[in-house]
Amino acid sequence: MVAAGGAGARRDERPLRVLWLVKGLGIGGAERLLVAAAGAHDRAAFAIEAAYVVPAKAQLVGDLEAKGVAVTCLGGGRRGAWVPRLRALVASGRFDVVHAHSPLVAGVARLATRTVPLRRRPLVVTTEHNGWSTFALPTRLLNAVTVALDDATIAVSEESRASMWWPRTRRRTAVVSHGIDLAEVRAAARHGGAVRRELGIGDDEVVAVTVANYREQKAWPDLLAAARTVIDRGIPVRFVTVGQGPLEAEITALHGRLGLGERVLLLGRRDDVPRILAAADLFVLASTYEGKPLAVMEALGAGVPVVATAVGGTIEAVDSANGVLVPPNRPDLLADAVARLATDPVERARLAAGAAASGDTYDVSVTVRVAEDLYRRVVAGRRVGRPEPDAPVK
Numbered sequence: 001m002v003a004a005g006g007a008g009a010r011r012d013e014r015p016l017r018v019l020w021l022v023k024g025l026g027i028g029g030a031e032r033l034l035v036a037a038a039g040a041h042d043r044a045a046f047a048i049e050a051a052y053v054v055p056a057k058a059q060l061v062g063d064l065e066a067k068g069v070a071v072t073c074l075g076g077g078r079r080g081a082w083v084p085r086l087r088a089l090v091a092s093g094r095f096d097v098v099h100a101h102s103p104l105v106a107g108v109a110r111l112a113t114r115t116v117p118l119r120r121r122p123l124v125v126t127t128e129h130n131g132w133s134t135f136a137l138p139t140r141l142l143n144a145v146t147v148a149l150d151d152a153t154i155a156v157s158e159e160s161r162a163s164m165w166w167p168r169t170r171r172r173t174a175v176v177s178h179g180i181d182l183a184e185v186r187a188a189a190r191h192g193g194a195v196r197r198e199l200g201i202g203d204d205e206v207v208a209v210t211v212a213n214y215r216e217q218k219a220w221p222d223l224l225a226a227a228r229t230v231i232d233r234g235i236p237v238r239f240v241t242v243g244q245g246p247l248e249a250e251i252t253a254l255h256g257r258l259g260l261g262e263r264v265l266l267l268g269r270r271d272d273v274p275r276i277l278a279a280a281d282l283f284v285l286a287s288t289y290e291g292k293p294l295a296v297m298e299a300l301g302a303g304v305p306v307v308a309t310a311v312g313g314t315i316e317a318v319d320s321a322n323g324v325l326v327p328p329n330r331p332d333l334l335a336d337a338v339a340r341l342a343t344d345p346v347e348r349a350r351l352a353a354g355a356a357a358s359g360d361t362y363d364v365s366v367t368v369r370v371a372e373d374l375y376r377r378v379v380a381g382r383r384v385g386r387p388e389p390d391a392p393v394k
Helices: 030-040 059-064 083-091 103-113 136-151 157-163 167-172 181-198 220-232 248-257 273-277 295-301 331-342 346-363 364-384
Strands: 016-022 046-054 072-073 097-100 122-128 152-155 173-175 207-213 239-241 264-266 282-285 306-309 322-326
Touching: 016 083, 016 103, 016 282, 016 331, 030 059, 030 282, 030 295, 030 364, 059 072, 072 346, 083 103, 083 306, 097 103, 097 322, 103 122, 103 136, 122 364, 136 157, 152 157, 152 364, 167 173, 173 346, 181 273, 181 295, 181 346, 207 295, 207 331, 220 239, 220 248, 220 264, 220 282, 220 331, 239 273, 239 331, 248 264, 273 295, 282 295, 295 306, 295 346, 306 331, 322 331, 322 346, 331 346, 346 364
Parallel strands: 016 046, 016 097, 046 072, 097 122, 122 152, 152 173, 207 239, 207 282, 239 264, 282 306, 306 322
Antiparallel strands: none
């Protein structure tokens, strides 16, 4: 790894100019990861801009701009108008590297850069945040046809890398976990007691927190069914949930039908997730698929044991030292795991210590250095004329 400002990045050179591309900047895991990364980049060595496609998903624009990242919305107007706007942006000569974080945008960006004269053509890096099987079929096909045009490809988990269709693509793909603002997460720990009081939670209650958008993959019906089972067993657990999204009406209605009341608090969108996690004794996630979930990384960073489904990158983050994994689509087993830890404070304490230890690996200042080193390497490869498309980046 090359430290920021180290070999290959002399201070008398201009910063490398990087454009982040993403479908939207709403409240999602990948988008929040970009905000964390923006605050950790070496601004003397890298100039970061961002562009997104969906105008309605703009909640995090202000957060990026506050960290010195200029943001452009490519969407709006007639359908598909963002494609020529993206081509014009990558052809502007302003960028050394285009780094795409959404599969559809990545496929279009790869093709768009190939229409740019070589002297102005930026390098293309893409990050796969989920397995290819989760993409819509047209997006999957577009990626299959264009992924070989990447100058470097990153996957956030081994599962995401393994999902790629072509053996050569898998060989040249680096697995790089993203990071969280670990200092912010741990600084919030002092607010735990205040949060519990604000939410009306008693000292004798075990708090199980979930942070997940209201989307099908997050399996909210399984989560709520598991909560109902735990409550029916008479175990003093209070479920506290944070989320928003297109299934909000359905989830709220199900919450009412199950009679969960104040035992399962639906807080909706919150901008203080680290503060909510400070009140947690457990973190629970019922997803049917994941890339490398930000919420799990934040929970581990906060020293909160995780009960989650064994899917995607969660399998790589959670083990017997920091939590419990259960199969997806099994709310009964999810309930059993929550109930067991809720009634065993000694085991919870052991897993909490393991969570804090494993959370150290997700510090964004470490993971950003890896990304910066990769940017330098792909640009250096272009300049000396010896790209190595089959060599993994470590």
